[in-house]
Amino acid sequence: MKSSSSSRCIAITGASSGIGRATALRFAEAKENLVLIGRDHAALAAVEKEATAKGAQTQIVKADLCAEGAAQQTTAAVLDRFSRLDVLVNAAGIISLGTIENTSLAEWDRMMDINVRVIFRLMQAAVSPLEKTKGNIVNVSSVTGLRSFPNVLAYCVSKAALDQLTRCAALELAPKGIRVNAVNPGVVATNLHRRSGFDEQKYAAFLAHSKTTHPLGRVGSPEEIAELIFFLASDQAGWITGETISIDGGRHLTCAR
Numbered sequence: 001m002k003s004s005s006s007s008r009c010i011a012i013t014g015a016s017s018g019i020g021r022a023t024a025l026r027f028a029e030a031k032e033n034l035v036l037i038g039r040d041h042a043a044l045a046a047v048e049k050e051a052t053a054k055g056a057q058t059q060i061v062k063a064d065l066c067a068e069g070a071a072q073q074t075t076a077a078v079l080d081r082f083s084r085l086d087v088l089v090n091a092a093g094i095i096s097l098g099t100i101e102n103t104s105l106a107e108w109d110r111m112m113d114i115n116v117r118v119i120f121r122l123m124q125a126a127v128s129p130l131e132k133t134k135g136n137i138v139n140v141s142s143v144t145g146l147r148s149f150p151n152v153l154a155y156c157v158s159k160a161a162l163d164q165l166t167r168c169a170a171l172e173l174a175p176k177g178i179r180v181n182a183v184n185p186g187v188v189a190t191n192l193h194r195r196s197g198f199d200e201q202k203y204a205a206f207l208a209h210s211k212t213t214h215p216l217g218r219v220g221s222p223e224e225i226a227e228l229i230f231f232l233a234s235d236q237a238g239w240i241t242g243e244t245i246s247i248d249g250g251r252h253l254t255c256a257r
């Protein structure tokens with residue numbers, strides 16, 4: 001049975017900020033039922049207000065997804081509120097700088113935890129409810145999963161792992177009618193880099209430099225990424241699975257020179 005778009009339940013991690021927030025608001029435009037997952041309750045409440053104004057029904061789940069049992073508790077909260085799950089969007093993630101020589105084991109583990117382990121756990125917990133709705137998963141990866149960049153080693157590895165997790169799960173879950181895809185953005189203007197320690201001056205310089213590293217000459221907006229996620233989660237993408245789709249102004253086409 002295909003899920004009816006008017007009554008779907010969409011669970012979005014990272015819904016309090018950036019790409020996850022924009023994704024929540026895009027689904028809200030379609031008046032879907034939304035579960036907004038994050039740690040910052042005030043930010044989630046602000047997104048909820050905007051989403052309900054667009055006609056969506058919402059539920060906030062405040063959770064540190066790295067906490068023990070959080071993936072299972074979050075999935076239970078989704079089912080408790082809407083009795084179904086149609087789409088899981090994994091947009092929660094972090095970045096930090098570091099090379100093979102100076103990345104501490106603690107930083108490596110912190111990166112792998114939220115960017116890979118949490119998503120693995122959420123996907124596992126989502127299989128049974130998604131099988132019932134013939135639903136799908138969209139993971140937010142990065143151009144760094146597909147290409148190598150210096151001084152973001154753990155982040156690149158976490159996103160490459162997420163891409164392979166996406167492909168392997170897509171293959172295994174296809175017989176159950178569950179699709180799994182990923183989007184691979186280039187630089188997008190959000191809070192991601194500020195949270196990694198960039199001050200406003202450094203972030204402005206990074207955005208300016210990014211105009212030269214993305215062939216289309218600009219960074220992306222969260223809304224552009226949300227539109228692709230919305231498409232991949234729709235029945236219009238019903239024959240697409242296991243894809244890692246670049247949305248990066250051509251960044252993945254470039255080589256250092």
Ligand SMILES: NC(=O)c1ccc[n+]([C@@H]2O[C@H](COP(=O)([O-])OP(=O)(O)OC[C@H]3O[C@@H](n4cnc5c(N)ncnc54)[C@H](OP(=O)(O)O)[C@@H]3O)[C@@H](O)[C@H]2O)c1
Nearest residue numbers: 014016017018019038039040065092093187188190191192
């Ligand atoms: N911005 C870019 O240039 C870019 C490019 C490629 C890929 N991406 C990917 O896009 C995704 C979204 O990032 P963004 O750019 O939108 O960054 P952002 O604005 O910093 O948003 C990150 C989100 O992740 C959530 N989060 C982080 N750790 C969490 C945890 N332990 N538990 C629960 N929620 C957690 C945050 O929630 P709270 O604020 O509520 O804690 C926030 O909603 C990430 O996976 C990132 O790697 C971003």
